[in-house]
Structure formats: structure tokens, C-alpha cells
Amino acid sequence: MSSHRGSSSGRGAGGGAAPPVDDGISTRTSDEQKAIEDICVALFRNFINTDNQVGGTTFIRLHRDRLLPCLMEGLTRLPACMSGLDASRGWFVFWITHSLELLNYQLDDATKRNVVSFLARCQHPDGGFGGGPGQLAHLAPTYACVAALMVIGGEEAYRCVDRGRLYSFLMRVKNVQRGGFDLHEGGESDMRGVYCAIATASMLHLLTDELVDGIPQHIAACQRWDGGIASEPGSESHGGYTYCGLAALTILGQAQHLNLHRLLDWACHRQMSVEGGFQGRTNKLVDSCYSFWLGGILPVVHEALRQCGEYVPPSHYWISPMALQFYVFLCCQDPRGLLRDKPGKPPDFYHTAYALSGTSLSQHGPSGRQEVTGHPDNRLAPTDRFYNVRFDKVRMARDFFAAQPPFTTAEGHKGREGAGVTAYHEMLTLAESSSVGGGGVEDGRVEEIIDSRGTS
Amino acid sequence: MKGAAAAAADQKIGAAAAAAAAAAEHDDTDDADEVWPSSNEELWRDVTPLSTVLDEGPHPVVEIDTSPQFRRAHALLYALLSAGERSQRALDLTREVIHLNNANYTAWHYRRQILEGMEGEWDLADELAFSEEWIFDSPKSYQVWQHRRWLVEKAADPSKELEVCASVLNNDAKNYNAWSHRQWVVRTYGLWAAELAFAEAMLQEDFRNNSAWNHRHYVVSHELRSCSGQEDQISAIRSREISYASSWLALAPHNESAWNYLASWFAEGGERHTAERRPWSEIPNELEDRIASVVASHPRCRFALEVLAKVASARGDGEAACQRWRELADSDPVRRRYWEYMADRERERERERTIALQQTGAGAGSGEG
Numbered sequence: 001m002s003s004h005r006g007s008s009s010g011r012g013a014g015g016g017a018a019p020p021v022d023d024g025i026s027t028r029t030s031d032e033q034k035a036i037e038d039i040c041v042a043l044f045r046n047f048i049n050t051d052n053q054v055g056g057t058t059f060i061r062l063h064r065d066r067l068l069p070c071l072m073e074g075l076t077r078l079p080a081c082m083s084g085l086d087a088s089r090g091w092f093v094f095w096i097t098h099s100l101e102l103l104n105y106q107l108d109d110a111t112k113r114n115v116v117s118f119l120a121r122c123q124h125p126d127g128g129f130g131g132g133p134g135q136l137a138h139l140a141p142t143y144a145c146v147a148a149l150m151v152i153g154g155e156e157a158y159r160c161v162d163r164g165r166l167y168s169f170l171m172r173v174k175n176v177q178r179g180g181f182d183l184h185e186g187g188e189s190d191m192r193g194v195y196c197a198i199a200t201a202s203m204l205h206l207l208t209d210e211l212v213d214g215i216p217q218h219i220a221a222c223q224r225w226d227g228g229i230a231s232e233p234g235s236e237s238h239g240g241y242t243y244c245g246l247a248a249l250t251i252l253g254q255a256q257h258l259n260l261h262r263l264l265d266w267a268c269h270r271q272m273s274v275e276g277g278f279q280g281r282t283n284k285l286v287d288s289c290y291s292f293w294l295g296g297i298l299p300v301v302h303e304a305l306r307q308c309g310e311y312v313p314p315s316h317y318w319i320s321p322m323a324l325q326f327y328v329f330l331c332c333q334d335p336r337g338l339l340r341d342k343p344g345k346p347p348d349f350y351h352t353a354y355a356l357s358g359t360s361l362s363q364h365g366p367s368g369r370q371e372v373t374g375h376p377d378n379r380l381a382p383t384d385r386f387y388n389v390r391f392d393k394v395r396m397a398r399d400f401f402a403a404q405p406p407f408t409t410a411e412g413h414k415g416r417e418g419a420g421v422t423a424y425h426e427m428l429t430l431a432e433s434s435s436v437g438g439g440g441v442e443d444g445r446v447e448e449i450i451d452s453r454g455t456s
Numbered sequence: 457m458k459g460a461a462a463a464a465a466d467q468k469i470g471a472a473a474a475a476a477a478a479a480a481e482h483d484d485t486d487d488a489d490e491v492w493p494s495s496n497e498e499l500w501r502d503v504t505p506l507s508t509v510l511d512e513g514p515h516p517v518v519e520i521d522t523s524p525q526f527r528r529a530h531a532l533l534y535a536l537l538s539a540g541e542r543s544q545r546a547l548d549l550t551r552e553v554i555h556l557n558n559a560n561y562t563a564w565h566y567r568r569q570i571l572e573g574m575e576g577e578w579d580l581a582d583e584l585a586f587s588e589e590w591i592f593d594s595p596k597s598y599q600v601w602q603h604r605r606w607l608v609e610k611a612a613d614p615s616k617e618l619e620v621c622a623s624v625l626n627n628d629a630k631n632y633n634a635w636s637h638r639q640w641v642v643r644t645y646g647l648w649a650a651e652l653a654f655a656e657a658m659l660q661e662d663f664r665n666n667s668a669w670n671h672r673h674y675v676v677s678h679e680l681r682s683c684s685g686q687e688d689q690i691s692a693i694r695s696r697e698i699s700y701a702s703s704w705l706a707l708a709p710h711n712e713s714a715w716n717y718l719a720s721w722f723a724e725g726g727e728r729h730t731a732e733r734r735p736w737s738e739i740p741n742e743l744e745d746r747i748a749s750v751v752a753s754h755p756r757c758r759f760a761l762e763v764l765a766k767v768a769s770a771r772g773d774g775e776a777a778c779q780r781w782r783e784l785a786d787s788d789p790v791r792r793r794y795w796e797y798m799a800d801r802e803r804e805r806e807r808e809r810t811i812a813l814q815q816t817g818a819g820a821g822s823g824e825g
Contacts, residue, residue, distance in 0.1 A: 013790075023708035028629070029664035080521045086530070087560045092518040118517035121508060133508045134534030135562045186565045188602040225673050225720035234639045234677075236632065236670040261726065268794040269712065269758075276790070282666040282712050284630065311804065318794040 012041055013276025013326035029283050036285050039343045040275045040331050047330050060329045060374030062359075063337075064103055067352070070337035071096050071103075074349055075111070087131035090122050090141035094148040095353035101151055101390045102356045102380040112152050119145045120160050127165030137169050138184040143196035146203055150389045150397045158400050163407055167206050167415070170197050174211065178232075179218030190231035191222060195244030199387055202251045202421055203394075205401040208413035212252060219245040220257040226282065227262030239270060239280035239293040247300050251386050253419030255304035267297045268318050275331065276323030277342075278358075287341045288332045288351050291324055291358025292388065299361055299385040303424050315369050321362035325373035328355050357383050367431075386421055398425065492555075493548045494529035505531030506538075526556050537566050542573030551586075558590060564599045568606055580611045588620060595624045601633045605640065617641040622654070629658060630667045639674055651675045663704050666713040672700075673720065680732060690731040694721050702743055709750045715759035725769060725805065736763070736770035756787040765798070774806030 021037070022030035047060065075096045078085075085092070093115060100107065107115070121133040122145055128137025129145035146166075149157040173182045173193070181193035194215060201207045221233045222245055228237025229245035246263065249255045270278045270290070278290035298317035305312045332339045332355055338347035339355040360380040363372050372379045384394040398417065407415035493499060509531040512519050529552050536546045550567035553560055571578060584607055590600040608614055618641065624634040642651055652675050658668035676697060683689040701718040704711060723733040744767060750760040765780035781799035785792045 021710070023710050025708050027662040027664050029662055075518060076516050078518055078520045080523065082520050083522045083526055084557050084559055086520055086522065086526075086557050087562065089518050089520070096518070114515040114517050117515070130562065131560075133512075134506045134530070134537075135560075136537075136565060138561060183598070184561055184565065186568060186606075187561060188598050188605075190598075224670070226716040231632070231636060232640075234643065234674045235636045236667050238632065259727065261724065264794075266716075268791050271790050273788070273790050281630070282716060283664045284666070311801070313793065313797055313800075316793050318791070318797060320790045320792070323790050 012037070012274030013044065013272075013323040013330075032285060033283075036342060037274045040286075040327070043331050043343060044326065060326070060378070062329055062374070062378045063333055064377070066333075066335075066337040067099070067103065067339075068105060071100050071105075071349075071352070075100075075115075087135060087138075088141065088144075089132040090119065090129055090145040090148065091131070092349055093119060094144040094151070095349040097148050097151045098383075098389065099349070099353045099356050101393070102360050102383060104381055107152075112154075112157075115152055116149065116157050116160055119149060123160070123162065124169070125165075126169065127162060127167070128169035136184050138187070139173060139181060139193045139196040139200075140183060142166070142169070143200045146200045147387060147389050150203060150387070150393050153393050153396050155400065158397065161204060163204055163206055163415075166200070166204065167208075167211075167407065167409070170201060170206070170211060173197070176214060179214060179221065180232075191219070191229060191241040191244040191248075192231075194219060195248045198248040198251055198418070201415075202418035203387055203389075203397065203401075204407075204415075205404070205417050206407055206415040207252070207418055208409060208415055210409075210411075210413050216249055216252060216254040216257045219249050223258055223263070227259065227264075227266035228281075229258075229263070236281060237266060239267075239278065239290045239297070242267065243293045243296050243300070246297055246304070247386055250300050250304045250307070250420045251418035253307065253423060255420065256308050258304075260301055260304055260308070260310075263297070264301050264318070267294055267301070270294045271319050271323065272327075275327050276320070276325075277327035277331070278324070285342065286327065288328055288339055288355035288358075289341065290354075291328055292354040292361065293358075295319065295324060295358035295361050296385060296388070299366075302366060303385065303420070306427070307420060307423055312366070314367055316365050317362075319362070321365070321371040322373045324362045325359055325378070328359050329374055329378065356380060357388050361385065386418075386424070395425075492525065492529070492552045493545060494525060494532055494552055499545055500532055503532055503535050506534040507531070509534060529553050529556060530560075533563060533566065537562065542570045544574075546570050547574070547578075554590070558594050558597055559599060561599050564603050568603070580607065583607055584611065584616070588616075591620060591624065595628060595631050595634060598633065601637050604637065608641070614641045614645040614647065618647065618650075618654075625658065629662060629665050632667070635667050635671060639671070642675075643678075648675065648678055659704075663708065664711050664713055666716075669713040669717050673717065687731045694732055694734070697721060698740070698743065702746065705750070706746065709754060709757055709760065712759055715763070719763070719766075722766070724766060736767045739763075739767055755783075758784055758788045758791070761787070765802075769802060769805070772809060774802050774809070777802045778806075 021033050074092065078092065097107070097115065119129070122129045122131070122135070122141065124130055124135075124137035126137065128139070129142045130136055130138055131141045146161060149160055170181070173185060173187075174197070175182045175189050178189040180189050180191070181197045182189045183193045183196075198207070198212075198215065201211060219229070222230050222235075222241070224230050224235075224237045226237050228239075229242040230236055230238060231241045235241075242263065246255070246258065249257055269282075270280070271294070272279060272286045275286040277286040277288055278294035279286050280290045280293065298319055302312050302317055328339065331343050332341075332351070334340050334347035336347060338349065339352040340347040341351050360383045363370055363380060364382040365371060370379070382391045383389065384391050387394055389397075401417070409415075505528060510527050529549065533546075533549050533553050536549065547567065547570045550563045550570065553563040554567070557563075571583065587600060587604045587607055590597070591604060594600055604620075608617060618638065621634045621638040621641070624631050628634070642648055652672065655668050655672040655675060658665055658671070662668070676693065680690055680693055683693070698718060698721050701714045704714040705718065708714075721733060722736045722739070723729050724736065727733065729735055747760050747763050750757055751764060754760065761780055761784050765777050765784065768774075768776035768780060778799050781795050781802060785795035785799065788795065
């Protein structure tokens with residue numbers, strides 16, 4: 001098994017020589033790392049040697065036919081073994097509807113109405129959303145439910161949110177003493193809360209000065225010695241928290257509070273040389289959910305640097321999209337349908353949603369350059385880097401809320417979208433108008449236009 | 457579960473874990489015949505369970521096929537919660553719901569509200585034991601650790617915490633919540649004394665454990681803060697830490713954690729120079745030689761190459777730096793575009809340096825003229 005390790009080039013998704021994992025001194029970390037590398041290499045070889053010839057196709061495929069039935073089934077019913085996720089039902093709605101959207105699957109109107117009416121039942125009478133009916137409002141399902149409503153789209157979905165009460169919920173959980181947001185009243189406070197609060201408020205055009213006050217400083221205080229961001233000051237850099245902190249700050253148009261170059265360096269090193277996917281922390285194992293949490297950091301840094309007036313590559317986001325897609329398509333598709341963390345783990349909706357989201361981001365580079373690995377049908381719809389909702393749906397929601405009278409608090413604070421999001425869309429509009437000859441953009445066709453710019 | 461306590465003790469995972477395992481063992485044997493409060497019809501005669509939880513209607517959306525007990529317990533709990541009841545039966549019901557789904561944050565929060573309302577009628581030690589059972593049962597749950605923080609604050613007693621964290625980390629050395637809890641305890645109660653040794657012990661166990669490297673940095677940062685700007689003290693600590701990282705790198709040159717730790721003591725292009733972060737151009741000769749020898753024996757070691765590129769860049773030797781960035785682009789294909797970008801930035805800096813030099817030269821020239 002070990003004869004090929006670290007010696008020959010071309011091993012693994014990254015296409016390069018694998019570094020010697022253990023330098024001759026094994027520890028638990030290096031043992032586990034070796035084991036997963038061997039499994040992934042076996043899967044890559046298996047594809048090259050068998051699938052490729054016996055199946056009569058040279059394409060790597062994302063098996064939509066297996067995914068769709070699982071997603072549709074899950075949108076209605078889930079088995080008893082998922083009872084432990086009863087406080088995350090709003091998340092299930094988001095993971096599933098968002099995955100379907102990335103696969104370009106259209107829900108019928110009756111299903112959309114049922115989804116909206118379920119999400120309405122998750123909304124707490126005092127504002128915000130709980131993990132399910134009857135539960136307390138919590139920032140994570142609040143983000144998930146609002147994002148799911150954006151996915152569904154349309155006035156009925158948007159009007160389902162009680163924005164005034166949601167705003168007062170956000171102000172109630174803002175924790176000035178700890179610097180961020182408590183996930184719920186009396187709950188823990190970490191970087192998830194910051195992202196969920198800021199992203200939700202921005203999606204609904206509810207950001208005010210009083211809500212944002214002190215938040216950029218808090219996020220900056222959580223950037224660690226290696227460049228990543230932690231859940232709270234002092235903890236370890238982590239892909240999920242880094243995405244949350246960076247995306248929140250960039251939504252606000254305040255990314256200059258971070259050391260972006262150290263962060264970028266840390267993030268680039270998280271892509272695994274052999275497996276091709278991302279790890280969430282230094283010296284941890286690859287996991288497909290970080291396809292988004294890490295893979296999503298790169299386009300956000302790209303826009304953050306641009307807004308800070310720095311040079312960014314015009315055609316890519318630094319990492320290897322092909323290696324990432326090798327990992328997702330060849331190592332993470334479970335024969336039963338959904339996607340998994342890594343080989344040997346059971347598949348689930350969470351990993352399906354985030355593996356697909358990260359794949360989508362990796363396929364759509366800046367200037368519309370597309371990098372789809374394998375069969376052309378593997379192309380997913382583009383997702384938004386800030387909210388992780390399909391790009392055209394974000395555009396629709398922005399237009400709707402921009403046309404509403406602005407939300408105003410009793411003290412006269414005016415709600416708005418994040419300045420970084422506004423600047424990003426202004427840049428896109430400019431780029432679009434120059435590429436289509438100043439003819440303007442039809443709603444919902446942005447992705448095609450971005451795509452066409454890349455090929456023209 | 458039989459013998460878990462003994463096994464835990466055998467493995468020297470600490471008295472706390474053994475106690476928790478013993479408690480869990482005890483609990484499990486009770487489990488089969490435990491009479492849960494929701495099954496007692498008499499107890500809830502005056503309560504109307506939340507109907508939407510019992511029956512979600514004809515158009516299910518992500519409806520989980522939960523058991524009748526699960527539905528009834530939750531429907532009762534949410535009914536009591538919205539009525540604001542603070543009572544023993546409500547407290548017992550939170551225990552049942554937590555047993556059914558320990559990620560139910562509503563139940564944990566409600567439990568704390570009830571306890572706050574029943575001040576003096578419950579024993580802190582019992583509740584600490586309850587939370588400890590759950591920490592060992594579900595060490596990745598946000599809820600169990602939040603409950604723990606609340607209890608430790610309430611008891612104003614952090615004396616068991618370091619041991620509890622150590623036991624969890626003994627089973628899962630990178631458990632994020634356990635490390636975060638430990639750091640919270642250490643900073644909140646000033647328990648810094650043994651922490652450097654703890655991080656050291658964890659690194660001796662697995663020197664690739666990045667969580668342990670982070671803990672070391674956390675502790676050393678505290679030490680630096682206590683230097684209150686004394687540059688010679690800061691500089692001594694910095695040298696000590698650079699040596700520490702170097703010695704682990706000498707053992708295993710592909711351990712990224714140690715490289716990152718080393719780099720944390722150096723300022724990169726554009727970063728502010730401080731007593732803690734000196735520019736890469738000030739790298740000690742001996743260290744630079746050692747890194748060069750790593751590259752000599754491992755020409756594709758991206759961490760070592762990156763340091764050499766940054767050293768060259770900090771010295772203003774753009775050409776040598778670009779050479780290193782190109783070596784990286786060739787030998788590390790996953791990050792090829794990143795290394796090419798670094799080379800582009802290097803050339804841009806080089807161009808700016810040249811322009812600046814020309815301007816200075818022109819200025820000097822005109823001065824002479």
C-alpha cells in the first residue's frame with residue numbers, strides 16, 4: 001500500500017507528488033491522514049482503471065438521477081434516525097431546496113406553498129425563526145429559514161418574514177459584552193451567530209448602525225496567529241468560522257479590518273494535495289462540507305481585496321477547481337444518492353448541500369470563466385458567495401426589498417443592505433453593461449450573461 | 457456499557473471521566489424501566505399539548521418520523537414554555553426532552569430558566585453532574601458546553617473544569633468545544649499556571665495537533681501581555697518560541713502546524729513590525745540555514761519554500777523570491793495559481809521598488825546638479 005506514497009508524481013487529485021505525510025515519525029494525525037489518502041487514491045485509480053472502460057464513458061459524472069429522488073423524499077419526510085436533528089428542521093429545508101436549485105430542479109407551486117407555510121410556522125411570535133414549530137428563535141435557523149425563503153422566491157415568500165420583529169430579535173441577541181451575537185437568548189456566542197445575524201439582516205435590508213456597531217472589531221479580534229478566524233477570541237482557526245467572519249465583514253464592506261493576505265495564505269493551504277478537497281483546520285482530515293466553507297472564502301477574499309483597491313487575479317480564485325471536483329465527484333458520491341463527508345461516512349443533506357455549493361463556486365470563476373470537471377451536465381447553477389443562495393434568486397430578492405419603503409426603527413435607524421454587497425452588485429452591473437453593449441440586464445439572466453462574458 | 461467506568465479508570469483518563477462513565481452506566485441500566493414524565497397522563501391533565509407538534513397536517517415538509525413519546529414530550533414542553541411555567545414537572549420534562557434530543561436548545565434554555573426560578577430548591581452539584589454526563593455523551597454539542605459555562609459561572613467554581621476538558625481531549629484531542637471551554641475557564645478565572653505544560657503534554661502526544669499549537673500560542677500571548685511593552689522580555693519570549701517551533705521542525709519538516717507557528721513570529725510584506733513580529737529579513741542565520749537544508753533534502757516542501765520566498769522578498773531580493781514562488785508553482789500544483797499570484801505581486805513590488813529607486817536617484821542627481 002505504501003510503495004507509491006510520496007514518491008511518484010501524479011498521485012491523487014492534486015496531480016502532484018504527495019508530501020511525505022509522517023517524516024518517518026507517525027502520530028495519530030499522520031496515521032489518519034495516510035489512511036484517507038490511500039482510500040482516495042484507490043477511488044481515483046478505480047475510476048481510471050474500471051469505470052472509465054467498463055462504463056464506456058470517459059466522463060466523471062455527478063449522479064443527478066440518484067440525488068434528486070433522495071432530495072425530493074427528504075423535503076417531505078425524514079426517517080426516525082434523524083430525530084436528533086429535530087431542532088434543525090429549517091436547516092433541512094434550506095439544505096434540500098438549495099441543493100435542488102443548484103441542480104436546476106424547479107419545485108412546483110404547491111410544494112413551494114407548503115414550504116413557505118412550514119417556514120412560517122417556524123417563525124417565533126416575538127421575531128426570528130426556531131429550528132421547528134414551537135421552538136425558541138435561534139440565529140442559525142433564522143438564517144436558514146430566510147435563505148430558504150429567498151430560494152423559494154416571490155412576494156409570498158418574502159412577505160412571510162416579520163422584518164420588524166426579526167430586527168428586534170437580532171437586537172435582543174446582540175451581545176455587546178462578548179462582542180458578537182448570542183445564538184439565542186441565553187445561548188452560546190460565536191462566529192456562526194455573527195454571520196447568521198449579519199447575512200440575514202443584509203438579505204432583508206435590515207442592517208442599521210446600532211446593529212453593526214462593534215461587530216467589525218469583534219471579528220478582527222477573532223483572527224488568529226495563522227491568519228484564520230476562530231469561533232471566539234483565542235480559539236483555533238477554523239474553516240467554518242473563517243467563512244462566517246470574513247463573509248460578515250465583507251458583506252458590511254469592512255474587510256479592511258482583517259489581515260486578508262495572511263487569511264488567504266491560510267485558506268489556500270487548506271486544499272489537500274492528494275485528496276483535492278479541503279480540510280477545515282490545519283492537520284485535520286478532508287471533509288466535503290469545507291468545499292463551501294473554505295472554497296467560499298476564496299471568492300469572498302477576491303471581492304474583499306478588490307474593494308480594498310488591491311490587485312486580484314482576473315480569471316480565478318487561487319485554488320484548484322478540478323482537484324476539488326475530483327474529490328466531490330469521485331470520493332463523496334454515496335451509491336445510495338446523497339453526498340458524504342468522506343469515504344466511509346454515511347451521506348447526509350448537510351454535506352450534500354455544502355459539497356454542491358462549494359462545487360458551484362469552484363465552477364464559476366471571476367469574469368464568468370467556467371471550470372466544470374467531467375461531463376458538461378456536472379455544471380451547477382452559480383450560487384452567491386455572500387449568502388449561498390442561487391445568484392439569480394439573490395438578485396430577485398434584492399430588487400424586491402430595494403423597492404420596499406426602507407425599514408426604520410422607532411429611534412429612526414434606517415435599514416439597508418450591506419455596503420459590500422451593494423458594491424459587489426454595482427461592479428457586476430458595470431461589467432455586464434460593458435459586455436452586453438450597455439443594453440441592461442433582464443432579471444434572472446445574470447448568470448447567463450456572466451457565463452457568456454467568460455467565453456466571449 | 458458494563459465496565460466502562462473501570463475501563464476509563466484503567467486508561468487513566470481522569471477521575472471526572474470515570475465518574476461520568478459510572479454515572480452513564482448507572483443511567484443506562486435505569487433507562488429501560490425509567491418512567492418518563494410525559495407518559496404520566498395524570499400529571500398533565502391541565503396542559504394542552506401544542507397541537508402542531510403532535511400533528512403536522514396533510515402537507516408534511518421535512519417531517520421527521522419521530523416516536524409518539526417524542527412528539528408528546530415536545531408538545532407538552534412547548535406548551536409549558538409558552539405559558540411560562542417554572543415547576544418541578546417542567547424541569548423533569550426538560551430532562552426527558554434532552555434525553556430524546558440533546559441538541560434541543562429550547563429545552564436546555566428552558567431548563568436554565570426553570571432553575572433560575574427555583575433558586576434554592578436544587579443542588580448545583582447534581583446539575584454539574586448532569587451536565588458532565590452530557591458532555592461525555594455528546595462532546596460536540598454546543599448546548600452541553602453552554603449549559604456547563606452557565607453552571608460554572610453560577611457556582612463560581614471552575615475547579616473541575618480543566619480535568620473535564622482534559623478527559624474529553626484524551627478521547628478526542630482536537631475537540632473544538634473542549635479547547636474553547638478550557639480557554640474560557642483559563643481566562644475567566646486566571647488559571648494560567650499549568651497551561652503551557654498542558655499544551656506541551658498534548659504536543660508530546662501528537663506534535664501535529666494544531667489545537668495544541670493554538671493553545672500554546674494562546675498561553676504565550678497571555679505571557680506577552682503581562683510584559684507590558686518591555687521589549688527585551690518580549691524579544692526573549694519570541695526567541696524561545698522560534699526555537700521551540702524549530703526543534704519540532706527538525707524532527708518532522710512536513711508538520712504544517714509548526715511552520716505556521718514559526719511564521720506567526722514574523723511580519724510579512726505590508727504587515728506592521730512589532731517586538732513580537734519582526735520582518736523575515738531578521739531571521740536568525742542558523743534557522744535560515746536549517747530551512748535551506750530542509751529544501752535541499754525535500755525540494756518540494758512547500759512550507760520551507762514559502763519561508764525562503766518570504767525571506768528573499770523581505771530582503772528586497774525580488775528575483776530570488778520569484779524563483780522560489782516559481783518553484784512552488786511547479787511543485788505544488790493544487791496551489792499553482794496562488795503561487796503564480798504571489799510571483800505577480802512580487803514583480804509588482806519589484807517594479808515599485810525600481811521606480812522608487814529611480815525617483816530617489818533622480819532626486820539625488822538634481823541635488824548634486
